[in-house]
Amino acid sequence: MSRSARRAPATTPQAPSSGRPDPGEKRPDPGGGRTGVSRRGVRARLDILRAAGGLFAERGYRGAPLAAVAAEAGMTQPGLLHHFPSKEHLLMAVLAERDREARRRMRVVWDMGGRAALSALEDLVAHNAETRDLVQLFTVLAGESVSAEHPAHEFFTARYAQARERTRRVIERGQDRGEFRRDVDPAVVAALLLAVMDGLQIQWLLDEEVDMRAGFALLVDLLLRGLDETLSDADES
Amino acid sequence: MSRSARRAPATTPQAPSSGRPDPGEKRPDPGGGRTGVSRRGVRARLDILRAAGGLFAERGYRGAPLAAVAAEAGMTQPGLLHHFPSKEHLLMAVLAERDREARRRMRVVWDMGGRAALSALEDLVAHNAETRDLVQLFTVLAGESVSAEHPAHEFFTARYAQARERTRRVIERGQDRGEFRRDVDPAVVAALLLAVMDGLQIQWLLDEEVDMRAGFALLVDLLLRGLDETLSDADES
DNA sequence: GGGAAGACTGAGTGGACAGTAGGTTGTTGC
DNA sequence: GCAACAACCTACTGTCCACTCAGTCTTCCC
Structure with missing residues (x-):
């Protein structure tokens, strides 16, 4: 029953390494079996990442409640958790997202x-x-x-x-x-x-x-x- | 009923500016009325400040529960709160204490x-x-x-x-x-x-x-x- | 347009945690 | 040694908060 008993969100920033599809990455072709993320879902994930980025920056990870992030993204807290299975997964996703932008800028230098x-x-x-x-x-x-x-x-x-x-x-x-x-x-x-x-x-x-x-x-x-x-x-x- | 309705712990590090005696500052002479801090209390305060310094450093202010600080200092959480009226007061006291040491070292430079x-x-x-x-x-x-x-x-x-x-x-x-x-x-x-x-x-x-x-x-x-x-x-x- | 999966919501649950109430023990000045 | 106060402790309160559950609405492929 410990807090960390659930699936760990992976220390590498790219993906939470769970069975879920990589968030924020729109699958180009769902193939046959109607599995994946809807257009609405893609949009929601982007809204959440944006909101989380802002609130984590303002109040820090520990200081920003999930409910506040969800509200900022225009949904309820369980709604948010439908897209990111835990707060830790959300943090890693935000870091991966923003890090990609930062690296793109650093590449010019490197x-x-x-x-x-x-x-x-x-x-x-x-x-x-x-x-x-x-x-x-x-x-x-x-x-x-x-x-x-x-x-x-x-x-x-x-x-x-x-x-x-x-x-x-x-x-x-x-x-x-x-x-x-x-x-x-x-x-x-x-x-x-x-x-x-x-x-x-x-x-x-x-x-x-x-x-x-x-x-x-x-x-x-x-x-x-x-x-x-x-x-x-x-x-x- | 808001959380910040209680006495604010003062933004200046020196003292919480409350009616209480300045914590960590042993009063040299209690005078007449048997008011102040006992020798035991002085020792307890130092233990708490040391424990808080360590735990705030390890886990951050928001990440370190008061109960953990109290346990590290060898007492219960209400026992700790007898010496520092709130977690915020404790933080400011820790900063004041450690800042004094840091300034002493910087003075050589300045x-x-x-x-x-x-x-x-x-x-x-x-x-x-x-x-x-x-x-x-x-x-x-x-x-x-x-x-x-x-x-x-x-x-x-x-x-x-x-x-x-x-x-x-x-x-x-x-x-x-x-x-x-x-x-x-x-x-x-x-x-x-x-x-x-x-x-x-x-x-x-x-x-x-x-x-x-x-x-x-x-x-x-x-x-x-x-x-x-x-x-x-x-x-x- | 029907059905299956995705995208949610409202109402919880359990635990962590800051702070309180009130009583008991220890210390100290007289 | 005895008030008086400091220094605690046990038990409790209220709140915040991450996360769950069970169901409803929406999207989208056929």
Whole structure:
């Protein structure tokens, strides 16, 4: 009778790995046996995901009751649970959905390398400063999920590990091209870049006066100066 | 009959501003009327604050039931509520307590200026890497409290504002001494420094492999190079 | 247009949890 | 040692909330 006796909602963001069809993914052809999701259902799922994204961002996962999400989506709470078998499944679906959007934007950066990637990252930060909802969702949930038993803990652990890995490769590519000095650890630069983005987001969310763009631009400027291959003076005090 | 009809626990961290004596603050002399806190009570309060600090760090404020805190402190839940009239009061007391410790460490940095302060900050980061509990408490609660209606929202807003302001002055002092270039905004540098500390903490808490010290050292190195008064070449591409 | 599956609703259930009431035990100043 | 108050405890209340059940309405393929 324990709470976690039901089917676990899968730590990987893509799908709750249950027998149900992947939510939000419209099946192109139901085939023969009239099984799947109706057009109305697809719409309802999108409404729920949108509502959940907003409320989780505003109040956090634990602070947002399912009934509030359902009301925001224009239905009752059991109605919502028809589409997502549990609150945890809903959370993972929201993360998968929003993560897809975030990754699409990051791909622009990851596909480049060196200096170009850094200025693409600056553009991303500028874009983030316009989309408070998405930023707040990930910041609030990342903070909440530092606790080991939070349902999104493993999601964020994996997400950060991957982001660091890909960003590290971006820096390495810059080194390979001779744009950056080789005596700094690309992994450390990657962690630093991600840290600045997150840290500035927290401050910005708490106080809109904080200028994320200026802060990140300063870091990029410092990196471009400090990592410049041509200026490698060896002054180690 | 609303939940918030009871006495609000004060947004400033120092005291719940209620008629009760300031918790955790042993009254030096009860005077005449036999009013105050017994030696046993002082001990109990400290136990509760320690337990609450640990559990709030582990599970977050909303995720940690009062009964669990009480059990950890060796008493029942109503026993705990004898010392702290509500969970919210307890949270503010924990924050006040731990913040005092954190400020004491920051004072070393703030009392200095320029380069010396930056290396003092490095020491602080190194110290943080040894005290996971305190770091996790503030990281988890800061994330949770981004939501506007979180009880600690205003606490963290004020805390960050003050930290930025004091760090800004540290940078300004460096400029006044001629250690740093004057063409960078000290407020932006301050936000950047705090952002890196927070961002690295999140990554480190999710994955201990992340090297906070190396990340912060890199930033300081970049700052020392980039802000060096003597090397002010005016290459603005 | 009939029927089967999907998309719901209203009315619960059970458990977790913050806070209360009122009584009992411990401590301390006189 | 004895008031008086602090420091508890047991038992309870009210509420919130995730989730269930049993049924009704809607969609959509044939």
